[in-house]
Amino acid sequence: MDEAGQAERRDPDTPPVRVARIQDVARLAEVSTATVSRVLATPERVSAEARARVMEAIAKTGYVPNPAARTLRSQKTYMVLVVLPDLANTFFSKILRGIEETLFEAGYGMIISDLDGSPEKEAHFAAFTAAGRVDGAILLNGHLIGQSRDGEGSAARIGIPLVALCEAIPGADIPQIEIDNRAAAAHMVQHLAAQGHRRIAYVSGPAGNILERERFQGFKDGLEKIGLPFDPELVIPGDFTIESGMAAGQNLVARAVRPTAVFCTSDEMAIGLMRTLLSAGLRVPEDVSVAGFDDIEFAAVAEPALTTIHQPRRELGQAAAAALIDLLQGRPTPKRIRLETELVVRASVAPPRTN
Amino acid sequence: MDEAGQAERRDPDTPPVRVARIQDVARLAEVSTATVSRVLATPERVSAEARARVMEAIAKTGYVPNPAARTLRSQKTYMVLVVLPDLANTFFSKILRGIEETLFEAGYGMIISDLDGSPEKEAHFAAFTAAGRVDGAILLNGHLIGQSRDGEGSAARIGIPLVALCEAIPGADIPQIEIDNRAAAAHMVQHLAAQGHRRIAYVSGPAGNILERERFQGFKDGLEKIGLPFDPELVIPGDFTIESGMAAGQNLVARAVRPTAVFCTSDEMAIGLMRTLLSAGLRVPEDVSVAGFDDIEFAAVAEPALTTIHQPRRELGQAAAAALIDLLQGRPTPKRIRLETELVVRASVAPPRTN
DNA sequence: AAGTTGTATGTAATCGATTACATCAAGCGT
DNA sequence: ACGCTTGATGTAATCGATTACATACAACTT
Numbered sequence: 001m002d003e004a005g006q007a008e009r010r011d012p013d014t015p016p017v018r019v020a021r022i023q024d025v026a027r028l029a030e031v032s033t034a035t036v037s038r039v040l041a042t043p044e045r046v047s048a049e050a051r052a053r054v055m056e057a058i059a060k061t062g063y064v065p066n067p068a069a070r071t072l073r074s075q076k077t078y079m080v081l082v083v084l085p086d087l088a089n090t091f092f093s094k095i096l097r098g099i100e101e102t103l104f105e106a107g108y109g110m111i112i113s114d115l116d117g118s119p120e121k122e123a124h125f126a127a128f129t130a131a132g133r134v135d136g137a138i139l140l141n142g143h144l145i146g147q148s149r150d151g152e153g154s155a156a157r158i159g160i161p162l163v164a165l166c167e168a169i170p171g172a173d174i175p176q177i178e179i180d181n182r183a184a185a186a187h188m189v190q191h192l193a194a195q196g197h198r199r200i201a202y203v204s205g206p207a208g209n210i211l212e213r214e215r216f217q218g219f220k221d222g223l224e225k226i227g228l229p230f231d232p233e234l235v236i237p238g239d240f241t242i243e244s245g246m247a248a249g250q251n252l253v254a255r256a257v258r259p260t261a262v263f264c265t266s267d268e269m270a271i272g273l274m275r276t277l278l279s280a281g282l283r284v285p286e287d288v289s290v291a292g293f294d295d296i297e298f299a300a301v302a303e304p305a306l307t308t309i310h311q312p313r314r315e316l317g318q319a320a321a322a323a324l325i326d327l328l329q330g331r332p333t334p335k336r337i338r339l340e341t342e343l344v345v346r347a348s349v350a351p352p353r354t355n
Numbered sequence: 356m357d358e359a360g361q362a363e364r365r366d367p368d369t370p371p372v373r374v375a376r377i378q379d380v381a382r383l384a385e386v387s388t389a390t391v392s393r394v395l396a397t398p399e400r401v402s403a404e405a406r407a408r409v410m411e412a413i414a415k416t417g418y419v420p421n422p423a424a425r426t427l428r429s430q431k432t433y434m435v436l437v438v439l440p441d442l443a444n445t446f447f448s449k450i451l452r453g454i455e456e457t458l459f460e461a462g463y464g465m466i467i468s469d470l471d472g473s474p475e476k477e478a479h480f481a482a483f484t485a486a487g488r489v490d491g492a493i494l495l496n497g498h499l500i501g502q503s504r505d506g507e508g509s510a511a512r513i514g515i516p517l518v519a520l521c522e523a524i525p526g527a528d529i530p531q532i533e534i535d536n537r538a539a540a541a542h543m544v545q546h547l548a549a550q551g552h553r554r555i556a557y558v559s560g561p562a563g564n565i566l567e568r569e570r571f572q573g574f575k576d577g578l579e580k581i582g583l584p585f586d587p588e589l590v591i592p593g594d595f596t597i598e599s600g601m602a603a604g605q606n607l608v609a610r611a612v613r614p615t616a617v618f619c620t621s622d623e624m625a626i627g628l629m630r631t632l633l634s635a636g637l638r639v640p641e642d643v644s645v646a647g648f649d650d651i652e653f654a655a656v657a658e659p660a661l662t663t664i665h666q667p668r669r670e671l672g673q674a675a676a677a678a679l680i681d682l683l684q685g686r687p688t689p690k691r692i693r694l695e696t697e698l699v700v701r702a703s704v705a706p707p708r709t710n
Numbered sequence: 711a712a713g714t715t716g717t718a719t720g721t722a723a724t725c726g727a728t729t730a731c732a733t734c735a736a737g738c739g740t
Numbered sequence: 741a742c743g744c745t746t747g748a749t750g751t752a753a754t755c756g757a758t759t760a761c762a763t764a765c766a767a768c769t770t
Contacts, residue, residue, distance in 0.1 A: 019486070019487065021725095021726060021727085022726065022727060022728095023726080023727095031749075031750085032749065032750045032751075033726090033727075033728090033750090034728080034729075034749070034750060034751080034752095035748085035749060035750080036727095037727070037728055037729080038728095038729095038748095038749090041728080041729095045747085045748080046748075046749085047747085047748060047749090050748080050749080064486040065486070065726085065727065066427070066486060066487060066725085066726050066727060067423075067486055067487070067488050067727095068422075068423045068424075068426035068427040068432070068487065068725080068726075068727085069423075069427050069725070069726030069727035069728085069755090070726080070727055070728075071423035071727090071755090072421070072423040072424050072427050072725090072726080072727075072728090072754090072755045072756065072757085073726085073727050073728040073729080073754070073755050074727080074728055074729090074755085075755080077423070079466075086452075087448055087451050087452045087455060088448045088449045088451075088452045089448070090445055090448065090652075092448075093442055093443045093444070093445065093447075093448050094443045096442050096443075096467075096469075097441075097442045097443045097469055097471075100442060100467070100468075100469050101469075101471075104476065104479070109466055109488070110466065110467060111434075111464055111465065111466055111467075112451075112455070112465060112466075112467050113455075114451075114452055114455050114456075116452075116456075121459065124459070131374070131419040131420070131421060131422055132374065132421060132422070132423065133422050133464070242652055242653075242656055246656070271653065271656050272656050274656075274658070275655075275656040275657075275658065275660070278658055297445075297597055298597075298626065298653050300630075301597055301601070301626050301627050301629075301630040302630075302657075302658070303629070303630065303633055303657070303658035305630070376755095376756060376757085377756065377757060377758095378756080378757095386719075386720085387719065387720045387721075388720090388756090388757075388758090389719070389720060389721080389722095389758080389759075390718085390719060390720080391757095392757070392758055392759080393718095393719090393758095393759095396758080396759095400717085400718080401718075401719085402717085402718060402719090405718080405719080420756085420757065421755085421756050421757060422757095423755080423756075423757085424725090424755070424756035424757035424758085425756080425757055425758075426725090426757090427724090427725045427726065427727085427755090427756080427757075427758090428724070428725050428756085428757050428758040428759080429725085429757080429758060429759090430725080
């Protein structure tokens with residue numbers, strides 16, 4: 001025999017936990033291991049009597065199949081990788097919960113990878129998937145793993161099922177779950193215009209980001225629809241974070257001629273921006289109206305409460321997980337799912353002063 | 356032979372990805388698989404020449420060890436389970452990031468389980484750990500898996516290394532990483548008193564929660580130190596959520612005699628409470644001072660900016676992960692690590708009006 | 711020179727499931 | 741009654757690593 005057999009794992013006072021193996025169940029139920037395996041995988045192919053005996057033996061022994069052995073043989077991990085750019089970002093947490101819920105119900109576990117802007121980590125996770133640690137992946141980061149934003153990727157070749165969530169991945173032939181960012185942004189501009197605003201600033205997301213591009217397009221669509229010219233002076237750079245929102249606020253405060261409304265492409269930026277405006281003695285919405293995007297929890301309790309675009313985050317997560325599961329189990333999957341957004345009107349937007 | 360050999364995974368247009376196996380590396384390097392394995396695990400036990408050949412073969416083939424096979428044989432998963440009560444709670448995200456960072460550097464992956472208050476899920480994850488899917492677990496939920504808050508648990512018997520983070524687990528002989536909630540709460544009360552407050556309300560966490568118990572003790576400690584009587588009337592129930600903070604705000608608004616300061620045991624409650632007060636026409640801090648606990652990102656940008664207790668969340672996560680890794684690798688681990696908190700003074704607390 | 715020790719490597723058992731294939735009995739058509 | 745299908749079950753190969761044990765050889769001792 002090998003080694004010390006079933007030695008305790010660490011030290012003598014830890015009871016030597018013997019987990020039941022399929023052999024133990026088979027012996028107890030007086031069947032072969034094949035039958036036990038079949039009871040779990042394809043119960044209809046086992047006689048009722050044998051099935052009952054096996055089930056009883058499983059209950060008695062507390063048998064749980066060893067996932068490593070199962071994976072090794074069947075090449076299925078029942079694990080899904082979720083790749084996201086920043087775990088600490090509020091926006092993702094509710095999405096993650098939606099994903100987790102749906103995966104859990106289907107018997108899948110979730111492994112999270114926070115890319116953290118590090119190519120090194122990305123390479124690691126590319127290897128991760130390649131090594132067969134997961135059956136599939138949900139990508140929230142807007143590009144394939146191991147692929148530069150514009151270059152050729154390796155993840156597609158890895159050949160595990162992928163689903164893109166929120167940030168569509170151009171050119172990738174995988175299911176995309178998203179909202180209509182462009183239409184939602186246009187909608188917001190129209191709302192601001194309907195309140196009487198004519199000088200509307202735009203606080204952008206990070207350059208190159210697909211959400212940013214779509215929302216920016218929507219911003220311009222909105223201006224066009226209401227017959228306003230696009231003024232590059234009114235575009236303020238941001239990157240979706242609170243800090244960049246505060247910086248954008250400084251930018252505004254420093255201006256001689258200020259816009260009457262500011263459309264921030266994330267709630268975090270809107271809240272940061274409002275903070276700066278208020279600290280500088282400007283009032284929202286009396287002096288400047290502010291609108292956000294996402295409808296995170298804090299949007300409703302900000303002061304003033306934030307007018308924004310509601311994204312069904314939990315549902316987005318659920319839909320992505322469901323799509324991936326369909327893919328994994330060989331069911332047909334729509335290539336694109338678009339969930340509805342909603343304009344949420346709160347106190348941070350009001351008609352401009354008419355003086 | 357078995358089945359269809361190395362058939363493509365899904366459909367014919369997916370290139371049949373052949374991942375290199377240890378055999379392939381061994382053949383290419385003209386050594387046995389044992390030597391390849393040793394190069395990876397104990398390079399010092401392999402001659403320099405053989406090692407070089409193997410390394411080259413690994414690079415050439417892009418070999419990555421199959422984790423399922425490795426786990427099956429060695430009983431090590433290089434996976435850690437993180438159990439938390441609510442993934443959607445802002446408070447946890449930065450902690451998770453700290454955990455992930457440290458685990459990643461040590462070559463461990465992270466599986467997240469959102470308990471979501473469901474005993475069913477808990478049972479599932481107890482089985483999860485029992486089945487050997489993870490080497491260890493970090494518990495943020497304040498009790499052992501599969502154990503009721505006061506009852507006997509099964510997780511301890513499962514025998515995998517555990518670490519408790521934030522919510523100490525009384526009676527469990529495992530490393531606990533936390534802050535001194537009691538001292539921090541007392542500190543805040545003293546700060547409020549130093550500003551001149553004498554009627555200080557307390558918005559509690561969920562009943563029975565260990566954080567709540569400690570902070571409540573600290574609240575009473577603080578009162579005692581400054582010679583104020585404890586008044587049960589000034590305790591308002593909450594559960595750490597924004598919503599409960601808003602409800603607590605209603606409670607205050609409805610009172611004839613209001614406290615001059617409110618200490619909320621979470622920032623989320625403080626922000627919700629301020630929302631309600633402001634909506635009711637009360638001013639913060641002019642009419643009521645408000646203090647929080649945690650120092651989440653939004654505390655600094657709230658209006659008014661929130662005075663609170665800063666918790667080093669990332670560091671807490673890192674410390675917990677490091678402790679678990681020590682445990683997993685057989686190094687000695689301190690039974691209790693307490694990280695420092697800091698009182699962050701912002702605008703939401705001011706001296707009470709003297710009229 | 712024989713014995714001892716140590717180092718490097720190979721051989722093959724092993725981890726615990728899944729599953730292709732073999733076997734066997736019962737049911738059925740003719 | 742004979743062959744054939746169908747259904748239930750068992751046997752054993754297999755997944756891809758790790759690692760106990762065996763072996764081979766070089767370097768020292770005495």
